[in-house]
Every structure is written in structure tokens, then in C-alpha cells.
Amino acid sequence: MTTLLNVKDLRAYYGQVQALHGLTFSLNEGSLTTLLGANGAGKTTTLRAICNMVRSSGTIEFDGQPLVNRSTENIVRLGIAHVPQGRGTFTNMTVEENLQLGAITRTDKAGIVSDIERMYGYFPVLKQRYLQQAGTLSGGEQQMLAVARALMLKPRLMLLDEPSFGLAPLIVRDLFKILGQINREEKVSILVVEQNAQLALELADQAYVIETGRIVMSGDAETISNDENVRKSYLGY
Amino acid sequence: MELFINQILAGIATGAIYACMALAIVMIYQAIDHLNFAQGEMAMFSTFVSWQLMQWGVPYWGAFLITLVFSFFAGIAIERVLFKPLAKAPILTQVAGFIALYAIINSCAGLIWDFTIKQYPTPFGSSPFLGSQLISTHQAGMIGITLLMLLGLFFFFRYTRVGLAMRAAASLPESARLVGINTSWMIALGWGMAAAIGSVAGMMIAPVVFLEPNMMLGVLIYGFAAAVLGGLTSPFGAVVGGFLVGIFENLVGTYIPGVGNELKLPIALALIITVLVIKPAGLFGRHIVKRV
Amino acid sequence: MSAAEDLATHAPAVEAVPKRAMTLSAGTTIAILAVLVLVPAFTKNFVIFQLTMLLIYGLAVLALNILTGGSGQFSLGQSAFYAIGAYTSAILMEQYNVNYVLTLPVAGIICFGAGFLFGLPALRLSGVYLALATFALATAMPQLLKLGFFEPWTGGVQGLVVTKPDAPFGLPIGQDAWLYYFTLAVTVAIYIFSINLLRSRSGRAFMAIRDNEIAASAMGIDVSLYKTLAFGVSAGITGVAGGLGAIAVQFVAPDSYTIQLAISLFLGMVVGGVGWLPGSFVGAAFIIFVPNMAENISKGLSGAVFGVLLFLVIFLVPHGARQIAIVGQQLIGKLKKS
Numbered sequence: 014m015t016t017l018l019n020v021k022d023l024r025a026y027y028g029q030v031q032a033l034h035g036l037t038f039s040l041n042e043g044s045l046t047t048l049l050g051a052n053g054a055g056k057t058t059t060l061r062a063i064c065n066m067v068r069s070s071g072t073i074e075f076d077g078q079p080l081v082n083r084s085t086e087n088i089v090r091l092g093i094a095h096v097p098q099g100r101g102t103f104t105n106m107t108v109e110e111n112l113q114l115g116a117i118t119r120t121d122k123a124g125i126v127s128d129i130e131r132m133y134g135y136f137p138v139l140k141q142r143y144l145q146q147a148g149t150l151s152g153g154e155q156q157m158l159a160v161a162r163a164l165m166l167k168p169r170l171m172l173l174d175e176p177s178f179g180l181a182p183l184i185v186r187d188l189f190k191i192l193g194q195i196n197r198e199e200k201v202s203i204l205v206v207e208q209n210a211q212l213a214l215e216l217a218d219q220a221y222v223i224e225t226g227r228i229v230m231s232g233d234a235e236t237i238s239n240d241e242n243v244r245k246s247y248l249g250y
Numbered sequence: 251m252e253l254f255i256n257q258i259l260a261g262i263a264t265g266a267i268y269a270c271m272a273l274a275i276v277m278i279y280q281a282i283d284h285l286n287f288a289q290g291e292m293a294m295f296s297t298f299v300s301w302q303l304m305q306w307g308v309p310y311w312g313a314f315l316i317t318l319v320f321s322f323f324a325g326i327a328i329e330r331v332l333f334k335p336l337a338k339a340p341i342l343t344q345v346a347g348f349i350a351l352y353a354i355i356n357s358c359a360g361l362i363w364d365f366t367i368k369q370y371p372t373p374f375g376s377s378p379f380l381g382s383q384l385i386s387t388h389q390a391g392m393i394g395i396t397l398l399m400l401l402g403l404f405f406f407f408r409y410t411r412v413g414l415a416m417r418a419a420a421s422l423p424e425s426a427r428l429v430g431i432n433t434s435w436m437i438a439l440g441w442g443m444a445a446a447i448g449s450v451a452g453m454m455i456a457p458v459v460f461l462e463p464n465m466m467l468g469v470l471i472y473g474f475a476a477a478v479l480g481g482l483t484s485p486f487g488a489v490v491g492g493f494l495v496g497i498f499e500n501l502v503g504t505y506i507p508g509v510g511n512e513l514k515l516p517i518a519l520a521l522i523i524t525v526l527v528i529k530p531a532g533l534f535g536r537h538i539v540k541r542v
Numbered sequence: 543m544s545a546a547e548d549l550a551t552h553a554p555a556v557e558a559v560p561k562r563a564m565t566l567s568a569g570t571t572i573a574i575l576a577v578l579v580l581v582p583a584f585t586k587n588f589v590i591f592q593l594t595m596l597l598i599y600g601l602a603v604l605a606l607n608i609l610t611g612g613s614g615q616f617s618l619g620q621s622a623f624y625a626i627g628a629y630t631s632a633i634l635m636e637q638y639n640v641n642y643v644l645t646l647p648v649a650g651i652i653c654f655g656a657g658f659l660f661g662l663p664a665l666r667l668s669g670v671y672l673a674l675a676t677f678a679l680a681t682a683m684p685q686l687l688k689l690g691f692f693e694p695w696t697g698g699v700q701g702l703v704v705t706k707p708d709a710p711f712g713l714p715i716g717q718d719a720w721l722y723y724f725t726l727a728v729t730v731a732i733y734i735f736s737i738n739l740l741r742s743r744s745g746r747a748f749m750a751i752r753d754n755e756i757a758a759s760a761m762g763i764d765v766s767l768y769k770t771l772a773f774g775v776s777a778g779i780t781g782v783a784g785g786l787g788a789i790a791v792q793f794v795a796p797d798s799y800t801i802q803l804a805i806s807l808f809l810g811m812v813v814g815g816v817g818w819l820p821g822s823f824v825g826a827a828f829i830i831f832v833p834n835m836a837e838n839i840s841k842g843l844s845g846a847v848f849g850v851l852l853f854l855v856i857f858l859v860p861h862g863a864r865q866i867a868i869v870g871q872q873l874i875g876k877l878k879k880s
Contacts, residue, residue: 064428089430101425103418114418117411118430166429285670332853339860342556342610346812349805350852357845471677478674516682523675527666 023071034226047213050223094163104148115165132161153184214238263389265496270451271473272488278444288351290470296449325445370456481535599826603810605779611817613772614752619676622683623777625799627784649785657777661770687796701795815864824863
């Protein structure tokens with residue numbers, strides 16, 4: 014199994030405040046990893062640091078290539094799709110335009126068209142609303158749109174920041190099922206940051222737990238979810 | 251009644267100028283989310299460039315095209331050199347930058363071509379349009395070109411990938427970067443397009459107001475007002491706004507007693523502001539959604 | 543098309559100046575004050591006059607700082623209030639023989655009222671729309687002053703000549719020097735008032751509105767009241783400055799108060815550092831002296847030179863003179879440690 018993402022000693026700063034204190038972890042190709050932790054632990058910051066959206070130091074390598082001095086858009090072009098917190102949907106544009114934007118860096122027109130159809134296959138509700146303004150979609154639908162948009166990039170790695178946020182449990186279950194499907198069928202490695210640890214551990218194969226900017230636990234998801242101590246200390250259940 | 255209709259038509263004719271300018275203003279607002287006060291000066295400078303080319307013997311449409319291309323690249327150059335470094339500065343500082351640019355361009359134009367008024371040719375001739383006394387062929391041509399540009403912009407934004415990317419970059423820059431769009435270059439592109447459109451506006455306006463370094467001042471203000479009236483998010487609104495402002499201006503001058511040329515401007519602006527108080531996003535603007 | 547959306551979590555248009563940094567330290571202030579008091583003893587009358595104008599424009603920029611840096615409302619219309627203040631003083635002095643000292647509070651109050659009244663309809667506008675409205679006000683003012691209807695008071699296009707006052711009680715100092723000290727006293731008083739205003743509850747209300755109007759209103763702040771109050775106070779101070787200006791220049795005319803003045807005051811605010819009251823005087827110095835410098839460098843290209851100098855300043859210190867002050871304070875801190 015090849016290492017797709019390698020993060021070493023990552024420190025990140027918001028102005029004068031240090032949010033990450035030397036994070037080290039890695040992802041293998043094809044894995045579905047979850048990053049867990051309490052509010053403010055640094056989960057979102059980690060994803061933002063990978064995409065160079067926050068000032069950071071340390072080493073981040075994607076497929077052997079260092080990401081540190083690249084701009085966000087160039088990192089994305091390497092094949093990393095990031096679904097940010099709050100989804101970042103282009104609310105004034107239609108559903109279909111949002112999907113087209115996901116593929117804006119691609120040049121294969123036919124491929125884009127067929128990929129849009131494939132997205133509609135995963136998320137039929139998007140096909141129903143394809144001409145609607147994205148801002149009028151419900152939370153769950155917008156989340157699906159955000160995931161679909163990310164997939165339009167044909168990424169090798171997808172970063173998801175709290176996809177369950179504000180969504181009803183049943184919808185989250187469905188969404189996570191589709192994520193698992195995408196991981197297996199599209200061969201997209203996934204790193205999902207979640208506060209809803211239980212669901213995330215059911216979905217993922219690997220898990221890391223972050224606390225105040227440091228990794229405090231790592232291992233495969235099943236072990237961690239079975240370890241009562243870990244669950245009680247870090248995951249709150 | 252006939253006077254009223256005449257004034258409306260005359261207002262539409264002059265309004266074409268403001269519509270043209272308003273288009274350029276909305277264009278740059280789409281790209282960078284604020285207004286460039288130096289837009290008028292850039293248009294003026296481009297118009298002088300075209301005039302100079304014609305003085306050197308280049309035929310009208312040749313000069314027109316060369317100026318268009320020149321303005322496009324000049325706009326990009328100005329953005330890259332002067333405003334990209336200010337991208338992270340507070341907005342008010344950037345506004346000060348626009349004012350500085352205004353001063354520089356105005357002064358340079360004055361030095362190169364001096365402040366005497368010059369005649370500027372029109373490719374449309376200035377005979378009465380379709381026999382009407384109110385609209386000359388030039389004004390009709392100006393309206394035609396403005397509508398053409400509007401159509402072109404519409405297709406650009408709706409149906410091209412670059413247009414889509416520009417809209418995305420202007421609306422949510424961070425999300426745009428996350429789909430791989432180089433938002434910095436989208437801004438530069440926006441400046442280039444605005445400069446090009448502005449140059450067309452200048453070349454259409456110059457035959458009417460005559461060519462001199464301060465020719466764009468009044469036009470710019472009315473253009474802003476028109477863009478704001480129409481709603482800064484809507485090129486269509488900008489054009490409609492332009493015509494409306496032309497009509498306002500004419501009606502105010504004709505029907506309100508004691509209003510000479512000088513007070514037309516503030517009164518027209520006051521009218522526009524009244525509209526804004528009622529409809530804060532402008533006539534065709536998207537409703538401003540404020541979320542906390 | 544570009545969304546006219548305004549997520550209030552985006553950086554506010556006007557950035558906050560931390561309370562600590564709002565003014566200079568006591569030592570620096572006293573030093574500067576000492577210099578200001580002593581300077582007239584060593585310079586010619588013309589320089590004293592320029593210093594007087596520096597204080598006057600400094601006041602006007604200060605007023606704009608309270609409005610924009612304090613309450614976050616953008617105004618390109620300060621020249622209108624300056625003009626009203628100037629004409630008030632001139633008319634009272636020349637037509638009604640009122641003592642010049644008394645004209646200033648009157649100018650201030652009238653302009654406060656004008657600002658407050660203007661602030662009311664302006665409540666519905668913000669950002670670029672408010673800029674346009676204030677711009678309209680500024681362009682209207684010279685025209686209004688030229689209107690035939692007002693000519694018996696305003697002197698029409700020619701304006702009015704204002705008599706410069708002598709030093710009172712027969713003090714043995716020249717008119718320029720006396721006017722300078724008088725202006726200095728008024729300036730210090732208004733400066734202290736402004737600092738206290740921004741530190742008071744009202745000041746906090748202003749700044750809450752500036753940073754997040756919706757949240758401020760949700761917290762129970764009467765946004766309408768404070769916004770119009772800010773306009774009023776700002777206009778009032780500008781009016782006093784205008785009155786002083788009329789006396790210093792000894793002349794009022796409609797074309798002295800055009801949009802160019804409003805733009806200059808805006809630039810003064812940016813160069814000084816938005817929201818940083820001490821910077822108002824640095825900004826005033828910029829708008830008084832740099833255009834002269836530009837003209838000396840190149841008569842034909844004075845505008846371009848000014849533009850280039852302005853660009854240099856905003857490239858080097860995008861946050862205005864406040865940045866220099868911060869660096870200076872850090873240096874002094876380091877020196878103290880070693």
C-alpha cells in the first residue's frame with residue numbers, strides 16, 4: 014500500500030495563536046480515514062493546512078510531492094478535493110453550474126458530461142433540481158452537492174470537513190453510505206473530519222484522534238471504537 | 251406632452267453614454283467586488299490613444315481594435331503592478347489607490363495631449379436617425395454598440411468556462427480556489443475586460459462630449475449612479491440604469507425651475523438615492539443577504 | 543453573477559483599532575504638545591499659518607475618523623459640513639458682527655444638526671451606496687452656495703471676506719500666532735473629547751455597529767440612534783474646523799469647498815490610519831504638504847507625482863501612520879529592555 018499523504022510535524026497559526034503543535038500522520042492510498050476530536054482541537058485547521066489556507070510550517074507531501082509552497086488552487090489541481098466546513102456552495106449558481114465548477118480545471122468535455130451523469134446517479138435529488146439555485150437546496154442536498162462537486166475534480170484524495178454538520182441522522186447515514194461506496198468504487202482516498210465520532214468510526218478504516226493540536230491516538234477504526242477508555246476520554250461516548 | 255416624450259427620448263440617447271460606462275463599472279465590480287474610481291480616466295486615456303493612432307493615419311476601426319486590445323492588456327498590467335500588492339490591504343486603502351491612479355492618469359493625459367478640447371470622429375455619422383430630430387445616427391450607433399456589448403457579456407458569463415470561473419471567483423473566492431481556480435488571475439482578467447469595455451465607452455462618448463482629459467468626470471459619476479441604480483450585480487440593470495439616469499437628468503433640467511446645469515447632478519443623484527432607500531439593492535440587483 | 547451577499551463573518555470593511563493603541567502614550571503626547579506650543583516662537587508667520595491649517599484639517603480628518611473608523615460609515619461628504627461651518631462663522635462675523643469665538647459653537651451645533659439630519663435617510667444606505675449619497679451632498683454644496691437665493695448672506699460666487707481677529711487683551715503677539723494658539727486650544731479640547739467619546743459607552747456602541755451591525759442590533763444597541771449620532775458629532779467637529787478655516791484663510795467662497803476637499807480628507811484619514819485619532823494630524827500634514835511637494839517636483843505632472851507618492855505611502859504602510867507608530871513603540875520597548 015502506497016502512502017498518499019504524509020504529514021510531518023505540522024504546526025499551524027492563526028495570527029499569533031498556534032493551533033497545531035506538530036502533527037504527524039499519514040494516509041494510504043485507497044483508505045478511508047477519519048480525524049476525530051472535540052471542538053477547537055484543530056481538525057478543521059489540519060484540513061486547511063493541507064490546502065495551504067492557513068499559515069503553517071512542517072512537511073506535507075502528497076504522492077511524494079511537497080505541498081508547502083503551493084497555492085491552494087495548485088494543491089487542488091494535484092488532485093486534492095476539499096469540501097470545507099459550511100460546504101462552500103456557490104449559492105447563486107445552479108446545481109449544474111456548481112458541478113461544472115467542480116470540473117473547471119478539466120479539459121475532457123465528454124468526460125465531464127458523463128461524470129455529471131454519474132453524480133446524478135449517486136444523488137438523484139440533484140438531478141431533479143439541476144436548474145435550481147444551489148442556495149435554495151436543503152442542508153442535506155447542499156452537502157450532497159458539495160461532495161458531488163468535489164468528485165467532479167476526479168480527485169485522488171477527498172477532504173471532508175464535518176459533513177454531518179446540521180444534518181438529520183438518517184441523512185447522515187445515507188451520505189456516509191455513499192461516501193463508503195465512492196471510496197470503494199471511485200478509488201478515492203478520503204479523509205473525513207468529524208465530531209460525530211460514532212458514525213465516522215463505522216465508516217472509516219483508519220482513525221486519528223486530535224486534541225489541542227496534537228495527535229493523541231491512532232489506529233484502525235474498529236479497535237478505537239471498541240476501546241472504551243479512548244471513547245470515554247476523547248470521544249465523549 | 252410632446253415635450254415630455256421628446257425629453258424622454260433625448261434622455262435615452264444621452265443615457266446610452268451612461269449605460270456604456272455603467273457596463274464597464276459593473277464588469278469590474280463583478281471581478282473585484284468594489285468600484286474603481288479610476289475607470290473613467292482609463293477610458294479617457296484609451297480614447298486619447300485611439301485618437302493619436304488616427305492622427306498617425308490609422309483608419310477608425312483599425313484604431314478602435316488596436317485600442318481595445320491595448321486597453322485590455324493595460325488593464326491587466328495596472329492590476330498586476332499596482333493593485334495586486336494591495337490585495338491584502340484594507341478596502342479603504344485600496345480606494346485610496348484608485349484615487350492615486352486617477353490622479354496619475356489624468357495628469358499624464360494632460361501632459362501628453364494637453365487640456366485643449368479636441369474633435370473626435372464617429373463611425374456612424376451624425377445625421378438624424380431615421381429622420382428623427384431627436385436621435386442622431388451616432389447616438390443610435392452608440393446604443394447599438396452598448397447592447398451588443400451587453401449581449402456579448404451575457405453569453406460570456408453564462409456560457410463560457412472562463413465566465414463561469416470569473417463569477418465563481420468574484421462570488422466566493424475561497425470556494426473558487428478549492429475547485430482549482432486561480433482567483434488572482436480572474437481579478438486581473440476582470441480588470442482587463444473592464445478596461446476594454448471602458449475604452450469602448452470612451453470612444454463612443456468622445457464624439458458627443460469632445461475629447462479632453464476631464465471629459466469623463468461627469469460621465470463617470472452618472473455611470474456609477476446608473477450602475478448602482480440598476481443593481482451592481484446586473485449588467486442588464488446597468489444598461490437600464492444608464493438610460494433611466496439619462497432620462498432623469500433631462501427631465502430634471504427641463505421641468506424643475508431654477509435648476510441650471512450645475513444642480514442637475516446632485517438632484518439626479520438625490521433621485522437615485524431615493525430609489526435606493528426604497529430598493530436598497532437597486533432595481534435589478536440581487537437581494538443582499540446578510541447572515542450573521 | 544457576483545453575489546451581493548454579505549456574510550458578516552467576512553472581515554469588516556473598516557478594521558478595528560485595538561483600544562490600547564487608540565492613542566499615543568502620555569509621554570509622547572506631552573512631547574508633541576510641547577513642540578506644538580513652542581514652535582511659533584521660532585518660525586515665520588507663513589509657517590505658523592500652515593501649522594494652523596494643519597490643525598484645522600487635522601480636526602476635519604479626526605471627525606471623519608470618528609465616523610468611518612469609529613462607526614464604520616463611509617463618507618465622501620465632509621466638505622459639505624466644512625463649508626456650512628465656514629459660512630456660518632463668516633456670515634455671523636461679517637453680517638452680524640458676532641465675536642469669532644462665539645461663532646464656533648454655533649457652527650458646531652448647526653453642523654451637528656445638519657449631520658444628524660443627513661444621517662437619518664442615510665440609515666438605509668451603507669458601503670458604496672452611502673458613499674454615493676455623501677458624494678452627492680458634497681457636489682451639491684458648492685452649487686447651493688452659489689444659488690441666487692442665498693446671495694445676500696453668502697456673497698454668491700465671490701464669497702465673503704472674513705476679518706482676522708487680533709489677540710485679545712492687547713497681548714503682544716501677532717494675529718497669526720494668536721490664531722494658532724487659539725486653534726491649538728480648540729484642537730486639544732476636541733481631541734480629548736473625541737478620545738473620551740470613543741472610550742465611552744457611546745464609543746463602544748459605535749464600534750459594535752462598525753464591526754457587526756446586525757449583532758449590535760441584536761444586542762440591543764439602538765443602531766439608528768448611534769449611527770445618526772456619529773454623523774452628527776462628525777459633522778459638528780467638521781463644522782468647527784470649517785469655522786476656524788474661514789477665520790484662518792480670511793475668506794469663504796463656494797469653490798473652496800468642492801468634492802476635492804472631501805477626497806483630500808478621505809486620503810488624510812487613510813494615510814493617518816483609519817480609526818487612529820492621532821494619525822488624523824499626520825494625514826492632514828500629508829494632504830497639505832505633499833501636493834506642494836509634487837508641484838515643486840514637476841509642475842506639469844504634479845497630479846501624477848502626487849499619485850505616485852500616494853501609492854508609495856500606501857504600499858509601504860497600508861494601514862497608515864498607525865503602522866509606523868506601532869513599529870516605533872516596539873523599538874522603544876526594545877530599547878527600554880536593553
